[in-house]
Amino acid sequence: MDWLALDDAWLSRLVLQRGLAAIYLLAFLSTVREFRVLAGERGLTPAGPSLRRLPFWRAPTLFRLRYSDRLLAAVAWSGAALAAAVALGLADALPLWASPLPWLVLWLLYLSVVNAGQIWYAFGWESLLLEAGFLAMFLGNDGTAPPTAALYLMVWLVFRVEVGAGLIKWRGDACWRKLTCLYYHHETQPMPGPLSWYFHRLPRPLHRAEAAANHVAQLVVPFGLFLPQPIATWAALVIIVTQLWLIASGNFAWLNWLTVLLAVAAVDGALAARHLPLLPPPPAHQPDPPGYFTAFVLAGAALTAVLSYWPVRNMLSRSQQMNRSYNGLHLVNTYGAFGSVTRLRHEIVFEGTRDTTLTGATRWHEYEFYGKPGDVRRLPRQFAPFHLRLDWLLWFAALSPSLPRAWTRALAERLLAGDRATLRLLRVNPFPDAPPAHVRARVYRYRFTTRAERRATGAWWHRTLVGDYLPPLSLDGTPGV
Numbered sequence: 500m501d502w503l504a505l506d507d508a509w510l511s512r513l514v515l516q517r518g519l520a521a522i523y524l525l526a527f528l529s530t531v532r533e534f535r536v537l538a539g540e541r542g543l544t545p546a547g548p549s550l551r552r553l554p555f556w557r558a559p560t561l562f563r564l565r566y567s568d569r570l571l572a573a574v575a576w577s578g579a580a581l582a583a584a585v586a587l588g589l590a591d592a593l594p595l596w597a598s599p600l601p602w603l604v605l606w607l608l609y610l611s612v613v614n615a616g617q618i619w620y621a622f623g624w625e626s627l628l629l630e631a632g633f634l635a636m637f638l639g640n641d642g643t644a645p646p647t648a649a650l651y652l653m654v655w656l657v658f659r660v661e662v663g664a665g666l667i668k669w670r671g672d673a674c675w676r677k678l679t680c681l682y683y684h685h686e687t688q689p690m691p692g693p694l695s696w697y698f699h700r701l702p703r704p705l706h707r708a709e710a711a712a713n714h715v716a717q718l719v720v721p722f723g724l725f726l727p728q729p730i731a732t733w734a735a736l737v738i739i740v741t742q743l744w745l746i747a748s749g750n751f752a753w754l755n756w757l758t759v760l761l762a763v764a765a766v767d768g769a770l771a772a773r774h775l776p777l778l779p780p781p782p783a784h785q786p787d788p789p790g791y792f793t794a795f796v797l798a799g800a801a802l803t804a805v806l807s808y809w810p811v812r813n814m815l816s817r818s819q820q821m822n823r824s825y826n827g828l829h830l831v832n833t834y835g836a837f838g839s840v841t842r843l844r845h846e847i848v849f850e851g852t853r854d855t856t857l858t859g860a861t862r863w864h865e866y867e868f869y870g871k872p873g874d875v876r877r878l879p880r881q882f883a884p885f886h887l888r889l890d891w892l893l894w895f896a897a898l899s900p901s902l903p904r905a906w907t908r909a910l911a912e913r914l915l916a917g918d919r920a921t922l923r924l925l926r927v928n929p930f931p932d933a934p935p936a937h938v939r940a941r942v943y944r945y946r947f948t949t950r951a952e953r954r955a956t957g958a959w960w961h962r963t964l965v966g967d968y969l970p971p972l973s974l975d976g977t978p979g980v
């Protein structure tokens with residue numbers, strides 16, 4: 500058995516770098532689509548005032564001196580163009596000494612976006628993308644063999660992702676230890692996918708087996724990534740299959756796709772090439788990296804080792820935290836997901852009416868979002884690895900419906916004003932010709948229909964009204980009667 504072999508790692512590097520660049524591309528395109536509405540100059544939570552309240556070391560960003568929507572668009576479109584070029588092979592076309600530069604620029608540009616994005620960019624996979632993008636600088640290009648230390652930096656990252664997620668579950672909600680969390684999770688997860696109804700309707704013994712397999716995949720298998728080949732490859736394949744299962748069952752932006760790519764770092768390329776004959780032929784003999792690049796990689800490994808103190812301490816702590824960055828650069832973070840599982844699903848539904856005077860006969864029309872449930876007859880769609888931040892934050896807002904977030908009122912005001920940029924983030928605007936006179940938000944309890952209900956009604960969801968989230972608001976901001 501061999502450890503990661505340089506001659507066999509070309510394929511892992513190729514898949515990892517090109518895939519990572521593709522995710523960067525999606526992240527920048529998502530920024531182009533949403534940032535101005537969410538955190539722009541007139542956004543729901545404007546970036547400018549937020550940045551002025553934070554010291555530079557906590558949120559280093561190109562927008563520190565001045566934020567503008569035009570500058571944000573320049574950063575996002577530049578990042579998207581560079582990511583597309585790297586995905587097509589730009590880094591391999593550069594000399595070795597210059598190959599880290601595209602990754603450095605991508606990291607700096609996206610770091611600037613994340614640190615200006617406030618709650619909209621507070622997801623663990625934002626930090627995961629930044630950390631992986633930073634580590635990609637040390638992989639070199641196809642002019643030399645992949646540095647073994649750089650590959651192990653990626654393996655160390657996926658190890659922390661998996662073990663962190665496994666520990667937070669084991670220490671968190673008791674249903675994970677009882678193997679019952681998946682009785683609820685597929686139904687109550689933030690953004691179900693087209694197969695989530697079918698996953699939810701699996702027999703409960705399969706749900707228990709699914710939960711047990713998850714514990715093994717996240718708490719036992721990752722240690723195999725550091726063992727000799729072919730054990731490391733088989734451990735990586737277990738992680739990849741587990742992540743594909745999660746991709747099929749829900750929408751978690753690029754978290755699962757990026758974890759798949761990181762696990763590829765541990766795969767024996769020669770073994771993969773034998774079983775996947777459509778792969779391109781390996782490059783000609785690749786020499787070892789020169790001394791200066793080896794020193795560069797070892798410096799990156801030393802930095803990672805020092806910064807690993809905090810996430811390792813967190814993983815070993817009984818009061819483990821989930822998805823935290825310990826520095827403004829988002830390097831060597833701690834990860835985890837679903838330490839607790841909600842049992843009931845609530846959804847905030849925005850409605851509008853043209854009636855200037857509200858009565859019991861007033862007809863209300865619903866706004867529809869792309870990802871979050873609304874119309875009970877609409878099958879949930881697959882959007883991952885694309886990220887719909889507004890839909891995600893509305894799920895979080897619905898977790899505490901008795902405490903409306905300030906930005907949800909701001910969203911209602913944008914709907915009242917007929918703001919075009921905001922309306923482009925919605926799937927259905929029931930008032931295409933003129934804005935409504937009043938807008939309100941209500942809370943509904945959603946659950947998946949049973950098989951019998953599905954056959955009888957054609958609906959994927961059943962919902963019941965819980966109460967008001969926001970009272971009817973008019974253009975002058977006063978509640979309706």
